[in-house]
Amino acid sequence: MLTIGQLAKHAGVSTKAIRVYHAKGLLPEPDRDASGYRRYDAQAIIDLTQVVTLAQAGVPLARIRDVLDADTDQATEQIDRIDAELRAHIRRLQQRRTRLRHFDRPDRLCLPPEAIEFMDRLRGIGLSERHEHAIRDGFILGYALAADLTRTILPSRTALLGDDEYVAVLRGYDDAIDWSPDDPRLDELADAATRLALRMTMVSDLPGFDRVPSETIDLLTGHLGIDSPAWERLDQLITRRLTTATQVRNTNTTG
Amino acid sequence: MLTIGQLAKHAGVSTKAIRVYHAKGLLPEPDRDASGYRRYDAQAIIDLTQVVTLAQAGVPLARIRDVLDADTDQATEQIDRIDAELRAHIRRLQQRRTRLRHFDRPDRLCLPPEAIEFMDRLRGIGLSERHEHAIRDGFILGYALAADLTRTILPSRTALLGDDEYVAVLRGYDDAIDWSPDDPRLDELADAATRLALRMTMVSDLPGFDRVPSETIDLLTGHLGIDSPAWERLDQLITRRLTTATQVRNTNTTG
DNA sequence: TGCGACCTTGCCCCAAGGGCAAGGTCAAGG
DNA sequence: CCTTGACCTTGCCCTTGGGGCAAGGTCGCA
Numbered sequence: 020m021l022t023i024g025q026l027a028k029h030a031g032v033s034t035k036a037i038r039v040y041h042a043k044g045l046l047p048e049p050d051r052d053a054s055g056y057r058r059y060d061a062q063a064i065i066d067l068t069q070v071v072t073l074a075q076a077g078v079p080l081a082r083i084r085d086v087l088d089a090d091t092d093q094a095t096e097q098i099d100r101i102d103a104e105l106r107a108h109i110r111r112l113q114q115r116r117t118r119l120r121h122f123d124r125p126d127r128l129c130l131p132p133e134a135i136e137f138m139d140r141l142r143g144i145g146l147s148e149r150h151e152h153a154i155r156d157g158f159i160l161g162y163a164l165a166a167d168l169t170r171t172i173l174p175s176r177t178a179l180l181g182d183d184e185y186v187a188v189l190r191g192y193d194d195a196i197d198w199s200p201d202d203p204r205l206d207e208l209a210d211a212a213t214r215l216a217l218r219m220t221m222v223s224d225l226p227g228f229d230r231v232p233s234e235t236i237d238l239l240t241g242h243l244g245i246d247s248p249a250w251e252r253l254d255q256l257i258t259r260r261l262t263t264a265t266q267v268r269n270t271n272t273t274g
Numbered sequence: 275m276l277t278i279g280q281l282a283k284h285a286g287v288s289t290k291a292i293r294v295y296h297a298k299g300l301l302p303e304p305d306r307d308a309s310g311y312r313r314y315d316a317q318a319i320i321d322l323t324q325v326v327t328l329a330q331a332g333v334p335l336a337r338i339r340d341v342l343d344a345d346t347d348q349a350t351e352q353i354d355r356i357d358a359e360l361r362a363h364i365r366r367l368q369q370r371r372t373r374l375r376h377f378d379r380p381d382r383l384c385l386p387p388e389a390i391e392f393m394d395r396l397r398g399i400g401l402s403e404r405h406e407h408a409i410r411d412g413f414i415l416g417y418a419l420a421a422d423l424t425r426t427i428l429p430s431r432t433a434l435l436g437d438d439e440y441v442a443v444l445r446g447y448d449d450a451i452d453w454s455p456d457d458p459r460l461d462e463l464a465d466a467a468t469r470l471a472l473r474m475t476m477v478s479d480l481p482g483f484d485r486v487p488s489e490t491i492d493l494l495t496g497h498l499g500i501d502s503p504a505w506e507r508l509d510q511l512i513t514r515r516l517t518t519a520t521q522v523r524n525t526n527t528t529g
Numbered sequence: 530t531g532c533g534a535c536c537t538t539g540c541c542c543c544a545a546g547g548g549c550a551a552g553g554t555c556a557a558g559g
Numbered sequence: 560c561c562t563t564g565a566c567c568t569t570g571c572c573c574t575t576g577g578g579g580c581a582a583g584g585t586c587g588c589a
Contacts, residue, residue: 021493024535029418034536039577054585056536061497065411068418072384076377077370080576091379098378102371109367115332116360122331123353124346129327156320163284163323238276242316279566289567294546309554311567335545 021059030067037067045070045083077105126151133170134158137177144186146193153244164239165231168222175220188212192253196245200252209256216257217264276314285322292322300325300338332360381406388428389413395435401448408499419494420486423477430475443467447508451500455507464511471512472519 027034040046046066049057073083078101086097122128126142127135138155146154161169179185191208198205222228243250282289295301301321304312328338333356341352377383381397382390393410401409416424434440446463453460477483498505 061415061493064418065414068414069384076374094380095378102374105367105371109364112360112364119331119357123350125349129324159320159323163319238316
């Protein structure tokens with residue numbers, strides 16, 4: 020006769036595991052000796068080995084009894100089901116790996132592949148890390164709040180990275196981060212940015228723009244990503260210029 | 275400003291998950307409004323999306339802060355480590371599937387591949403299910419208690435399945451399961467089994483037999499696997515005949 | 530008689546939340 | 560003004576498969 024420790028050693032598991040299997044009804048509780056110790060026979064080794072083998076093969080404890088008690092047909096079916104679950108689990112993990120491999124640099128963290136391509140090209144421009152992160156965060160926000168819209172506009176933004184005027188404005192923003200909001204150079208930069216904006220596709224002209232709630236748009240446009248008074252001032256200046264320009268354009272169109 | 279439910283919807287997670295991330299320090303607790311509700315801004319969407327993306331990619335919550343706070347080199351290293359863990363996990367699951375596929379029939383349950391081959395050939399002989407299971411259990415016990423010895427003797431046992439005398443004795447045992455222990459046919463069967471045993475390799479002659487503790491041998495030989503008085507009687511009869519035969523042999527050898 | 534190794538039960542712990550309870554809050558409609 | 564339903568708050572218990580510890584009883588050996 021064996022003690023629980025000896026049984027555990029024979030089956031290669033912990034005594035705790037055996038007690039758990041007793042508690043879950045996977046193994047019958049054996050007789051006790053005079054002092055209350057569990058006493059096992061050879062059959063217990065067989066029973067335990069079956070449970071342990073199935074458990075290590077990935078069968079959930081709650082279903083091991085079903086597998087062991089099943090006859091041939093049922094057993095095949097049970098094993099097939101568990102195998103299918105294992106297969107699905109493996110597929111999920113492999114998808115995780117694929118996604119994870121894109122996240123090996125902080126500047127691409129958590130972006131979909133097409134945005135990662137943009138970030139990789141943006142990197143060649145040599146902006147500050149703060150600025151790159153702010154742009155990355157803008158994409159994360161864009162994908163979270165209006166994925167379709169963001170996906171739609173991305174190709175044109177990517178193309179702009181080959182546009183000297185766009186790159187110059189980007190560099191201008193980079194330089195301006197720590198300027199005072201009263202810095203006179205901001206007007207010049209706002210002019211350049213406004214010229215650029217008028218040349219670019221307006222987000223509000225994109226298909227699907229109407230389907231995005233206005234609060235969502237406010238969230239998107241209200242977030243600069245960097246706490247820079249100069250950028251806030253730039254935002255004001257450009258908005259003012261664009262409003263004027265749009266009014267003029269509308270006047271021209273309707274007049 | 276967003277409530278926790280709106281934030282959850284934007285990021286595609288449950289409000290509970292967000293609270294858990296707050297509790298684990300993955301996300302900063304936002305300010306509360308007058309009635310104690312959490313109020314979030316756009317930055318919270320970005321932060322949460324990063325956490326959720328990494329969590330869904332399989333990064334343990336406890337390590338997400340490290341990944342997010344890491345600079346380029348560290349991030350690469352962290353991601354590499356997590357990727358390696360995922361890879362190892364996938365390999366383990368694939369091994370499970372391989373083992374599991376062998377277990378699609380109860381008569382092979384929990385056996386190593388070489389024993390499964392034996393059981394498959396044994397099946398052709400057409401013994402009763404009870405008998406087949408007892409033999410399977412004998413192998414499970416053998417592998418649990420003395421794997422090397424069992425592995426060593428298995429090829430010769432497999433070969434015996436082509437031996438008419440061995441098969442006849444197996445069938446004899448199968449018939450005898452429910453006989454009375456006084457049945458006179460048991461003597462005949464014991465004779466046949468003893469002739470066979472003398473022709474077979476004795477387990478005690480195998481290399482490594484000495485290294486198996488005698489209590490383990492007792493466990494192995496003491497287990498018949500089926501509660502059959504006739505089999506117990508057979509065991510007695512054969513042991514008596516073998517003891518005599520061995521004594522005679524020893525006398526012949528030493529004399 | 531003592532020591533170390535073993536056994537017993539019971540309790541708390543891990544990840545990553547799910548679910549529910551009890552109570553407070555908000556906006557809309559009657 | 561009141562109700563209703565949807566939302567928010569905290570707190571507690573549940574899941575899987577055990578690990579670890581505590582307090583106490585027991586075994587074999589010197």
